[in-house]
Amino acid sequence: xxxxxxKIISLCKRRGFIFxxxxxxxxxxxxxxYGPLGSLLKNNIKNEWIKRFVQNRNDVVLIDAxxxxxxxxxxxxGHLESFTDPLIECKNCHARYRExxxxxxxxPQCGGKEFTPPRQFNLMFKTFLGxxxxxxxxxxLRPETAQSMxxxxxxxxxxxxxxxxxxxxxxxxxxxxxxxxxxxxxxTREFDIAEIEYFVKxxxxxxxxxxxxxxxxxxxxxxxxxxxxxxxxEHPKQVLSHYSKRTIDIEYKFPFGWSELAGIANRTDxxxxxxxxxxxxxxxxxxxxxxxxxxxxxxxxxxxxxxxLLALLIDAYYEVEGxxxxxxxxxxxxxxxxxxxxxxxxxxxxxxxxxxNKPEIVKKAKEVYQLLKPxxxxxxxxxxxxxxxxxxxxxxxxxxAITIDFETLKDDTVTLRYxxxxxxxxxKIKDLVKVIDxxxxx
Ligand code: GAP
Numbered sequence: 001x002x003x004x005x006x007k008i009i010s011l012c013k014r015r016g017f018i019f020x021x022x023x024x025x026x027x028x029x030x031x032x033x034y035g036p037l038g039s040l041l042k043n044n045i046k047n048e049w050i051k052r053f054v055q056n057r058n059d060v061v062l063i064d065a066x067x068x069x070x071x072x073x074x075x076x077x078g079h080l081e082s083f084t085d086p087l088i089e090c091k092n093c094h095a096r097y098r099e100x101x102x103x104x105x106x107x108p109q110c111g112g113k114e115f116t117p118p119r120q121f122n123l124m125f126k127t128f129l130g131x132x133x134x135x136x137x138x139x140x141l142r143p144e145t146a147q148s149m150x151x152x153x154x155x156x157x158x159x160x161x162x163x164x165x166x167x168x169x170x171x172x173x174x175x176x177x178x179x180x181x182x183x184x185x186x187x188t189r190e191f192d193i194a195e196i197e198y199f200v201k202x203x204x205x206x207x208x209x210x211x212x213x214x215x216x217x218x219x220x221x222x223x224x225x226x227x228x229x230x231x232x233x234e235h236p237k238q239v240l241s242h243y244s245k246r247t248i249d250i251e252y253k254f255p256f257g258w259s260e261l262a263g264i265a266n267r268t269d270x271x272x273x274x275x276x277x278x279x280x281x282x283x284x285x286x287x288x289x290x291x292x293x294x295x296x297x298x299x300x301x302x303x304x305x306x307x308x309l310l311a312l313l314i315d316a317y318y319e320v321e322g323x324x325x326x327x328x329x330x331x332x333x334x335x336x337x338x339x340x341x342x343x344x345x346x347x348x349x350x351x352x353x354x355x356x357n358k359p360e361i362v363k364k365a366k367e368v369y370q371l372l373k374p375x376x377x378x379x380x381x382x383x384x385x386x387x388x389x390x391x392x393x394x395x396x397x398x399x400x401a402i403t404i405d406f407e408t409l410k411d412d413t414v415t416l417r418y419x420x421x422x423x424x425x426x427x428k429i430k431d432l433v434k435v436i437d438x439x440x441x442x
Contacts, residue, residue: 004255008313009184011336015396017041017313018185030181030189032306037396040346040377042192042309045223046171048343049194052219053169060167060196061160065148067173068127071139073147076278077271079124082242083143085179086118098179123176125189141175146300149197150271153283157199164285164296165208167198171305183256185306195302197267201287205245205266205297212301213248213264220250220261220308224341225315229253230261243270252311261311262303269295316340316397324422325387338397339420342440348376349436350393354405356382365404368414368429372402375433376440394419400436 012018017038021031034042054062074080086099092112099118106113124140142148149156149168156168171194181187200208213232220230235247245266252261272295276283284293316339323335342348349372353365362382369380379398381389386403393401403415413426416435427435 004314004317005184007319008310008317011317011338011395012038012313030178030187032185032188037346038309041312041340041344042305044344044346045305045309045312046192046194048223049171049219050169052222053167053196053215057167059162059165060169060198061156062169063149063152063156065145065152065170065172067142067175068129068139069142069148069151072278073151073275074124074140076274077147077150078242078274079140079143079147080122083124084120084122087121087179088115088118090115096179101180121179123178125175125177142172143174143176144302145170145172145174145193145195146197146267146271146302149195150275150283150298151279153197153199153272153275154281157285164287165198165200165204167196169196170194183254185310186254186256186259188306191307192305193302194305195300198299198301199285199296200299202269202294202297205268205299208299209246209264209266212299213250216262216264216301216303217250220311223308223312223344224339225252225311229311229315231258233258233260241265243267252307254311255314261307262301264299264301267298267300269297271298272296312340312344313338323391325390333391335391335394337394337419340397340399342399345397345399346377347379347393347396347398348400348440349378350389350398350401351378351380352386352389352393352401352403353382354386354403358406360409361404361406364408368402368404368432371429372432372436376436390417390422400439402432 015037016035019033019035020027021033022028050062054060087096088099089096090107090110090112091114093107093110095107095109105115124143126138126140128137129139130137149170152168171192173190174193175190178187178189181189198208198212217230221227229252231251233249233251240247245268247263247265249260250262251258272283276295284295286293318337318339320335320337323333351365351369351372353361356362366380369378372378379393381392390401399419401417403417405415408414412429414429415424416427417424
């Protein structure tokens with residue numbers, strides 16, 4: 001199964017999904033850049049999330065807050081004190097590890113068995129506000145987006161005239177100076193979190209917790225993840241985060257083992273109470289029905305966009321020994337098909353002239369490409385045999401390929417080929433936008 005990871009990493013680099021950050025300088029550990037296809041894929045995942053949880057609901061709104069916040073935020077949230085991992089150092093080669101991720105207590109680099117005692121290492125990246133680098137100007141890059149949803153709670157509630165329950169959603173860049181990295185993009189030092197803080201009346205939190213666990217799981221299934229590759233993991237009470245009454249992780253069966261994909265936490269009234277205390281601002285909610293004020297409870301579904309993207313790539317990856325087509329020379333080759341859901345596929349349509357030495361066919365293909373481009377992400381490809389080109393677009397998960405051939409010149413129809421079934425049908429050029437648009441919405 002390890003092999004599958006190397007294949008995914010290689011595909012990502014070869015086809016422009018994911019590159020190592022600053023590669024020409026030898027790269028930087030746990031930092032990755034999203035290339036031309038990776039960035040489109042990432043945007044599509046984010047857009048699906050926004051469509052589903054913001055656009056299609058009337059109780060959740062989106063915000064876009066800053067990465068750098070008032071330093072007191074992190075005191076109030078408990079991150080300064082508790083957002084730590086136990087760091088140990090090999091006494092022989094000085095490599096550093098997270099103690100809890102080295103169960104055998106043997107250095108993977110040199111085999112050494114002696115380590116320094118663990119010290120709590122804070123994962124927040126430090127920075128300074130303004131030109132003077134002193135304690136007074138010290139602040140942090142956010143390790144989660146959640147806190148700005150709490151600090152904006154009152155402003156959102158009042159400006160939107162919301163009554164409980166309601167949610168604030170955000171997708172944003174987060175930074176964690178992770179000690180242990182690896183497994184490609186699974187654990188990185190910079191990544192996007194998509195999360196909702198859903199504010200509810202105390203006493204209704206458990207019901208809403210169950211609701212969000214189900215919603216989160218449904219989202220993953222609807223994006224194409226296979227049910228058998230997902231499972232729930234309930235955090236035992238004694239290891240819950242400092243703010244949580246209950247946490248369930250949704251785990252994915254990665255090639256390196258079942259690991260956290262996303263989580264749902266019942267954060268109670270911890271965060272709003274803390275921010276009330278530290279800011280001196282009243283963050284309670286006046287309930288018109290009961291005539292009482294109280295601090296709402298918060299249920300938080302959260303997920304890492306890059307982690308989800310990795311799971312989606314792994315889940316969609318298929319190889320066919322000897323190829324799927326039995327009619328072309330490529331029969332003996334290994335064929336890769338990325339069966340990404342059409343909603344998130346970075347390129348929706350490939351436009352392919354059957355041959356490139358017939359100017360009328362090439363001209364027509366370029367016209368079709370220009371016709372479709374304003375409506376869908378398209379790729380034009382005329383290099384190599386048509387079979388080879390089909391395989392190239394299958395490998396990047398493009399759901400449909402359009403071929404312009406000799407018949408096109410006679411009747412203005414093209415071949416529409418489906419990635420997963422390789423089925424082909426003829427469609428009139430003038431109907432293409434309508435037909436594909438309909439298929440995308442099916
Ligand atoms: N506000 C709650 C929170 O931040 P978390 O479990 O620490 O919870 C949320 O992070 C999600 O972010 C995780 O479920 C995971 O998908 C993703 N994530 C966490 N650390 C990550 C890292 N170092 N690299 C990539 N994704 C990460």
